[in-house]
Amino acid sequence: MNDMKKLCNSINACLTKKDSTSNELQMGEIVYLFRVKSQLTQEELALKANVCTQTIKRLEGCRERVSDVTCRGIFEALGVHITRLTKLLEE
Numbered sequence: 001m002n003d004m005k006k007l008c009n010s011i012n013a014c015l016t017k018k019d020s021t022s023n024e025l026q027m028g029e030i031v032y033l034f035r036v037k038s039q040l041t042q043e044e045l046a047l048k049a050n051v052c053t054q055t056i057k058r059l060e061g062c063r064e065r066v067s068d069v070t071c072r073g074i075f076e077a078l079g080v081h082i083t084r085l086t087k088l089l090e091e
Contacts, residue, residue, distance in 0.1 A: 027071065028060040034078045035060075049077035 035045050035056075042060070046053040051070060058064035059074075066074075075082055 026062045027065070028058075028062045031056070031071075031074055031078075032060045034075070034080060038078050040078070045074065045077060049074045 035042070038045075040048070042056045043053050046056045049056075049070075050073060055064075055066060055070065056074070059066055072082065
């Protein structure tokens with residue numbers, strides 16, 4: 001599942017946090033941005049992604065890492081086409 005790592009690297013290359021010492025977004029912050037843009041609550045996203053709400057909360061709070069399979073399901077629930085987005089971000 002190299003494309004998840006590639007996606008994160010591409011997003012990090014385009015988006016940086018001004019107040020962060022590492023200048024990188026965590027996966028949970030990326031999910032949060034897409035969720036808010038999609039106007040979904042954590043509960044709605046969890047239902048669409050077939051995961052529990054606590055998984056979304058822990059992920060967005062950067063308190064837990066999730067598997068690539070779970071992360072892919074969350075991105076698919078958000079309507080994000082990972083390969084296409086990665087290619088767009090690299091252009």
